[in-house]
Amino acid sequence: MPAAFELSKVSVVRPGKTLLDDISWTVGDDERWVVLGPNGAGKTTLLQIVGAALHPTSGTVDILGDRLGQVAVAELRTRIGHTSTKVAERIPPAESVRDVVLSAAYGVTGRWREEYDDEDEVRTDQTLGEWGIAALAGRTFGTLSEGERKRVLIARALMTDPELLLLDEPGAGLDLGAREDLLASLEALASSAGSPALVMVSHHVEEIPVGFTHVLMLRDGRAVAQGPIAQTLTAEHLSTTFAQPIQLDHDHGRYAARRAGYGRRAMRPADTGGNA
Numbered sequence: 454m455p456a457a458f459e460l461s462k463v464s465v466v467r468p469g470k471t472l473l474d475d476i477s478w479t480v481g482d483d484e485r486w487v488v489l490g491p492n493g494a495g496k497t498t499l500l501q502i503v504g505a506a507l508h509p510t511s512g513t514v515d516i517l518g519d520r521l522g523q524v525a526v527a528e529l530r531t532r533i534g535h536t537s538t539k540v541a542e543r544i545p546p547a548e549s550v551r552d553v554v555l556s557a558a559y560g561v562t563g564r565w566r567e568e569y570d571d572e573d574e575v576r577t578d579q580t581l582g583e584w585g586i587a588a589l590a591g592r593t594f595g596t597l598s599e600g601e602r603k604r605v606l607i608a609r610a611l612m613t614d615p616e617l618l619l620l621d622e623p624g625a626g627l628d629l630g631a632r633e634d635l636l637a638s639l640e641a642l643a644s645s646a647g648s649p650a651l652v653m654v655s656h657h658v659e660e661i662p663v664g665f666t667h668v669l670m671l672r673d674g675r676a677v678a679q680g681p682i683a684q685t686l687t688a689e690h691l692s693t694t695f696a697q698p699i700q701l702d703h704d705h706g707r708y709a710a711r712r713a714g715y716g717r718r719a720m721r722p723a724d725t726g727g728n729a
């Protein structure tokens with residue numbers, strides 16, 4: 454199995470702060486990973502490394518067969534789809550949804566005088582259709598709801614048919630229905646033959662789409678655990694990652710987590726005013 458990327462002993466250090474500490478991590482091109490961890494754990498920093506947007510302070514990074522530091526990163530980035538709030542912030546609010554997706558062909562945000570060929574136009578319409586947002590094509594990005602924006606960003610990231618897709622908190626800010634719609638789409642993508650290698654960052658196990666195969670858990674820049682989801686996503690590892698006792702439930706490929714023991718006290722009659 455060829456590796457989509459391989460990190461060896463990667464650290465990222467800033468004055469007074471170690472953002473990533475000695476991370477070794479290999480992702481195969483047919484694997485779908487979720488990266489879980491609390492606020493400030495280093496998840497976004499890790500995704501920036503894998504997206505060739507940041508060089509590590511130490512360690513080596515090989516992405517799609519190229520070693521970071523020995524390759525033109527602009528070219529490498531065209532092979533990687535990356536969605537994040539940072540990408541969203543760069544998109545002009547007045548840009549049409551169709552142009553947000555189309556302009557990915559040049560890796561630019563904000564259409565200007567680029568010339569697009571028919572293949573780009575066809576691929577744009579196809580991707581808008583696949584992500585259920587064809588009806589939004591003429592709307593401006595700034596008028597979209599959070600759920601609609603998330604879909605447009607994923608469509609943009611997939612427009613260039615990347616070999617690696619990085620999704621930084623795609624479920625953040627979505628209502629229950631929009632989250633479930635997104636998870637269904639990601640499940641379909643994860644199980645499709647032409648899917649790129651996938652890495653999704655999340656705070657919540659409830660946001661793991663069915664079909665995701667592996668998990669990496671981060672705390673304070675260090676890997677708490679990593680490996681196949683079935684063996685690695687455990688209450689014990691979650692408790693260490695989130696620094697509190699966690700109960701984990703699993704049903705038909707979906708997960709739910711909460712603090713262990715939460716609710717027991719509230720059930721006592723003395724607390725509820727009951728007289729049983």
Ligand SMILES: Nc1ncnc2c1ncn2[C@@H]1O[C@H](COP(=O)(O)OP(=O)(O)OP(=O)(O)O)[C@@H](O)[C@H]1O
Nearest residue numbers: 467468470472490491492493494495496497498499
């Ligand atoms: N240039 C920097 N200098 C110092 N600290 C930084 C710098 N950039 C990021 N950090 C810190 O590094 C830590 C990791 O940041 P990162 O954004 O990777 O975390 P995260 O896991 O994605 O967090 P969240 O879930 O809140 O988005 C945070 O505490 C952040 O404040």
